[in-house]
Amino acid sequence: MVRFENVFMRYDGGPVILRDVSFRLEQGSFHFLTGASGAGKSTLLRLMYLAARPVSGQISIFGRDVTTLSRRERPMARRRIGVVFQDFRLIPHLSALDNVALPLRIAGTRESLIREHVPELLAWVGLSGHLDALPATLSGGQQQRIAIARAVISRPNLLLADEPTGNVDDRIAVRLLYLFEELHKMGTTVVIATHNENLVKRFDHPRLHMEDARITDRSASRSASAAAATTAAGE
Amino acid sequence: MWGRNDLALGRDASSRFLPGLLAVMVFLAALAATGALSARGFIASWDARLDGSATVQIPPPSTGTGTRVERREAVMRLLRVTPGVQQARPVPEKTVARLLEPWLGAELAGALPMPTLIDLRLSADQPVDLTRLAERLENAAPGTMIDDHARWLSDARTLARTVTVTAGVVLVLVVLAAVLAVVFAVRTGLAVHREEIEILHLIGAPDRYIARQFQRHAGRLALVGGIIGVVLASGTLMGLRWWLTGTGPGSGPGADEVFSPAGLTALVQAAGFGWLEWAVILLLPFTAALIATVAARTSVLAVLARMP
Numbered sequence: 001m002v003r004f005e006n007v008f009m010r011y012d013g014g015p016v017i018l019r020d021v022s023f024r025l026e027q028g029s030f031h032f033l034t035g036a037s038g039a040g041k042s043t044l045l046r047l048m049y050l051a052a053r054p055v056s057g058q059i060s061i062f063g064r065d066v067t068t069l070s071r072r073e074r075p076m077a078r079r080r081i082g083v084v085f086q087d088f089r090l091i092p093h094l095s096a097l098d099n100v101a102l103p104l105r106i107a108g109t110r111e112s113l114i115r116e117h118v119p120e121l122l123a124w125v126g127l128s129g130h131l132d133a134l135p136a137t138l139s140g141g142q143q144q145r146i147a148i149a150r151a152v153i154s155r156p157n158l159l160l161a162d163e164p165t166g167n168v169d170d171r172i173a174v175r176l177l178y179l180f181e182e183l184h185k186m187g188t189t190v191v192i193a194t195h196n197e198n199l200v201k202r203f204d205h206p207r208l209h210m211e212d213a214r215i216t217d218r219s220a221s222r223s224a225s226a227a228a229a230t231t232a233a234g235e
Numbered sequence: 236m237w238g239r240n241d242l243a244l245g246r247d248a249s250s251r252f253l254p255g256l257l258a259v260m261v262f263l264a265a266l267a268a269t270g271a272l273s274a275r276g277f278i279a280s281w282d283a284r285l286d287g288s289a290t291v292q293i294p295p296p297s298t299g300t301g302t303r304v305e306r307r308e309a310v311m312r313l314l315r316v317t318p319g320v321q322q323a324r325p326v327p328e329k330t331v332a333r334l335l336e337p338w339l340g341a342e343l344a345g346a347l348p349m350p351t352l353i354d355l356r357l358s359a360d361q362p363v364d365l366t367r368l369a370e371r372l373e374n375a376a377p378g379t380m381i382d383d384h385a386r387w388l389s390d391a392r393t394l395a396r397t398v399t400v401t402a403g404v405v406l407v408l409v410v411l412a413a414v415l416a417v418v419f420a421v422r423t424g425l426a427v428h429r430e431e432i433e434i435l436h437l438i439g440a441p442d443r444y445i446a447r448q449f450q451r452h453a454g455r456l457a458l459v460g461g462i463i464g465v466v467l468a469s470g471t472l473m474g475l476r477w478w479l480t481g482t483g484p485g486s487g488p489g490a491d492e493v494f495s496p497a498g499l500t501a502l503v504q505a506a507g508f509g510w511l512e513w514a515v516i517l518l519l520p521f522t523a524a525l526i527a528t529v530a531a532r533t534s535v536l537a538v539l540a541r542m543p
């Protein structure tokens with residue numbers, strides 16, 4: 001599903017974020033991505049949702065090398081990837097409903113289906129009373145839930161969430177995690193970057209840990225479906 | 236065409252300046268197009284009217300050249316037997332006086348000796364040798380001249396061509412300016428909405444989805460501007476026509492009235508404003524919308540294609 005091979009990543013003039021990293025995430029796996037602030041969690045996710053290219057190495061997603069995808073090919077790949085951005089990235093002048101509807105509209109879904117599914121999902125994340133609210137009128141936690149709803153509305157094959165529970169209390173965080181669990185049960189591959197050790201402990205999923213530009217598997221997981229995440233040291 | 240807009244382009248500055256700008260463009264285009272069409276209609280109408288006609292002018296008698304009537308009869312006799320002259324009709328003296336009045340004033344026109352004018356209709360299949368006829372007319376009544384309007388028509392054709400070419404240049408410039416305005420608005424819009432566009436891209440929007448937002452916006456603004464421009468142009472043209480022709484519809488001048496000021500006014504009227512002119516005018520807003528749509532789409536796709 002997701003395969004990194006000898007990936008080397010750094011931003012222009014910045015520190016090395018990934019040094020010769022290789023790992024695989026099996027289809028239908030669920031991983032937490034942990035690491036100190038600045039370790040490169042967001043960058044790793046960005047590589048996976050095709051918003052950044054590695055300096056060298058190969059990244060394949062859905063069995064295709066995405067580092068060589070053309071501009072024309074990228075949109076179709078991106079539609080299979082749901083992303084919860086750390087800074088939400090909602091469109092400020094669109095209502096909650098229209099923000100969540102965007103991926104469906106881009107994919108050309110019938111408006112009647114949109115009217116049916118979007119309010120349903122917004123209700124699930126506890127925003128049924130705010131369908132027409134603009135993001136700016138909502139709290140950080142509410143905006144985050146819109147962002148989550150937008151990421152899962154089109155039932156992506158790969159779901160990437162960057163600190164998706166950073167702005168909500170643990171009770172809501174758990175509820176949101178169940179949403180990801182639901183998707184996971186339907187076969188979606190999930191990667192969640194988080195600081196929240198409570199969550200990681202509470203849900204029984206393997207963990208990818210970023211440190212010193214490397215990724216280590218700290219799964220200690222009992223889950224049979226847990227994927228192997230290995231680091232190839234590249235000396 | 237009226238679909239939703241994810242980028243809220245309606246709040247951009249372009250929404251304020253594009254319709255006004257395009258209204259002016261369409262206004263100019265409407266005037267240029269109808270000017271060119273009118274000039275062509277004008278020439279066609281006068282070609283039909285004057286082709287195959289000629290005017291013989293016998294100056295007033297001076298000493299020793301016979302009386303007015305003698306001279307006219309001598310010319311008429313000659314014309315009747317000239318092959319190719321289908322009809323010769325003397326213009327009544329009153330008409331001649333009326334024609335000269337605006338140039339000379341009523342008093343002078345009444346007092347001065349008038350030339351005699353004869354309208355001719357020439358056969359199409361039997362061309363008349365006008366040079367020879369002129370010589371023989373000179374013999375019949377010295378000082379007599381014949382004019383087949385060829386020179387006048389040729390001048391008028393040149394004028395019409397000039398008007399048409401000028402209108403063409405104006406149209407090209409107007410389209411160019413409109414395209415530039417749209418491209419400028421689009422590029423500004425792309426810069427202003429860079430973040431939202433990035434979001435749309437990240438959730439899987441292809442470039443043409445972004446382009447569609449801009450092309451709808453530009454097309455809609457151009458349509459609004461175009462309608463305003465056409466309304467203004469129609470008002471201007473109708474006012475101009477009313478001013479030039481007076482109120483009532485006229486039948487246009489006869490061949491003998493071409494050279495009078497009243498004749499000029501009638502010419503403008505004869506040039507006419509038919510269904511073709513109205514069709515062109517009514518199509519202009521849609522043409523503007525189409526041009527704006529294509530310009531917006533093309534420039535969005537060009538800018539986005541250069542992104543990594």
Ligand SMILES: Nc1ncnc2c1ncn2[C@@H]1O[C@H](COP(=O)(O)OP(=O)(O)O)[C@@H](O)[C@H]1O
Nearest residue numbers: 011014017035036037038039040041042043044
């Ligand atoms: N767009 C960028 N350009 C340059 N440097 C960046 C950019 N984004 C992140 N970085 C740097 O890369 C490192 C990793 O950042 P990030 O991936 O956001 O880490 P994390 O999400 O784990 O906090 C940091 O040192 C950060 O300053």
Ligand SMILES: [Mg+2]
Nearest residue numbers: 041042086162
């Ligand atoms: Mg981060």
